[in-house]
Amino acid sequence: MTHNDIGHVDNLDKTQIETLKTCWITLLERISKESSISIDEITSSPEGDALFRSIGYDNPDIFMLRWLRARKWDVDGAVQQLIDTLNWRYERGIDKLLAKGENELLIEELMSGKAYFMGYDKMGRPINYIHVKDHIKDQFPIEATEKLGILSVETGQKLLKGSVETGTAILDMNGFGMNNMDYQLVKFFINLFESYYPESLGLALIIHSPLIFYSCWAIIKHWVDPVIQNKIHFLKHEEELFEFIDPSNLPKRLHGTHPDYKYIPPTTEDNTMLAAFRADKQGRKIVRAAHRKAAGHYLNVTLKWAHGDESETLLEERKQATKQLRDSFEEFVPYIHTRTHYHRMGLINEPIFDVAYEKLRHRNQMKIVQF
Structure with missing residues (x-):
């Protein structure tokens, strides 16, 4: 399925758009513990953190529409399933798994093909x-x-x-x-x-x-x-x-022509990079704060849209907020994810790992010089 299929982000009728708006409002009301929606509370809560880590690089509307279609456009059902998923991700330790990556798996099973x-x-x-x-x-x-x-x-x-x-x-x-x-x-x-x-x-x-x-x-x-x-x-x-x-x-x-699968284990560079990012507590704090700020801005704009503001100015602001959210997540990625076999074979291209690592090395070298 693509963005252009019926019920997807680029092919929504008026009823589906209104349902999407209601879904956003309902979700934020469920996550917020205040009598009114508090964006700051949401973005700093475990549920809010899990939500935007789950969204990742995605357009948040595309993410939300998955749940709505799965529940046949029943808002309460979609929101409940999403809340259950956020809780499951916490209980299952999905963020910890992503932070360790293939190091958390059995090498023999990875190599089994x-x-x-x-x-x-x-x-x-x-x-x-x-x-x-x-x-x-x-x-x-x-x-x-x-x-x-x-x-x-x-x-x-x-x-x-x-x-x-x-x-x-x-x-x-x-x-x-x-x-x-x-x-x-x-x-x-x-x-x-x-x-x-x-x-x-x-x-x-x-x-x-x-x-x-x-x-x-x-x-x-x-x-x-x-x-x-x-x-x-x-x-x-x-x-x-x-x-x-x-x-x-x-x-x-x-009987295709592609070489058969052969697992490529983490390189010395991968392990060195991973250790450096996990040790960089200050860098992680900075990019995490930036991601939360971008999430808060996106939610503020989305609430205005969900409550009826469909001006061209607001729609453009929401488009830019979506991009800012994605960009801030990309900066966060080296601190919460790892490179994988698919990075090493060239199927996944995430240059942010190399870019962020060079910045980190430069900062560390400057500290040594200043010392």
Whole structure:
């Protein structure tokens, strides 16, 4: 799905726009503990912090619309699901996971090649390949595999380009056996996408399905929301993948031309950079304050818009506030995220890591000179 599809940010009717406005007001009323909405209180609260970290690089309206569409434009339902997600992110330690990145995962599982991103489909969606035979039930602690899955979803958001809002999943069932069937993990991922990352899946293609898997699917499909079921397609022949994906974006193991996945571990530079950013408490304080200020400005402008001000001046101010929010988050990223395999292979380009690191090194050198 893209920004131009019906019900998305660039294709909203008047009713949907008014619903979006109401959703913003309702969310802020829920987060604010005061009798009236307090922007300062919201941006300094755990919920407000989690909200804007979750939004990340995204346009906040695009983010909010995911929840509204998932709840069929029911404002109270959308706001409750979003509040539940913010609480889940805190309880699950998502920010801590993102701050440690792949260092928090098992290197053996990263190297297994059972799940990875590679290229884009013909609709411009990033592709997540899952080779089910490489997942052996109970080989790794389920908590570790869940962390791998969450970090993959978070990383996948950085792979979105242009107006594209969703990703594609390819489930390769070649070699599948019952030792690969992990119902507990399947339930976890279904709940993950339906509850905490709604409207993130655009297409799922299942290939090489043996007869034994269809009995498993007969159980699984009852756990899957009908909307998501409609995005899942079983392909009879591997060549059908070419209708959706250019061979250059298919790994050789699926008869494409792209080199097969091979995990690239963090470099010495990655680890040195990570340690430097985590030690820079003052720098973190500065960029965090700037991000909160940008979030507060965005919310102030958004409240004016939600309460009926649709002047060209206000709409332009809101557009600029959206950009300022994104820019401030980018400055914050090196202090709360890490580089990943996808940075090292060139699939994700976040120059802010290098830019911020050079600034930090320069500041430290100046301190030495002054001393």
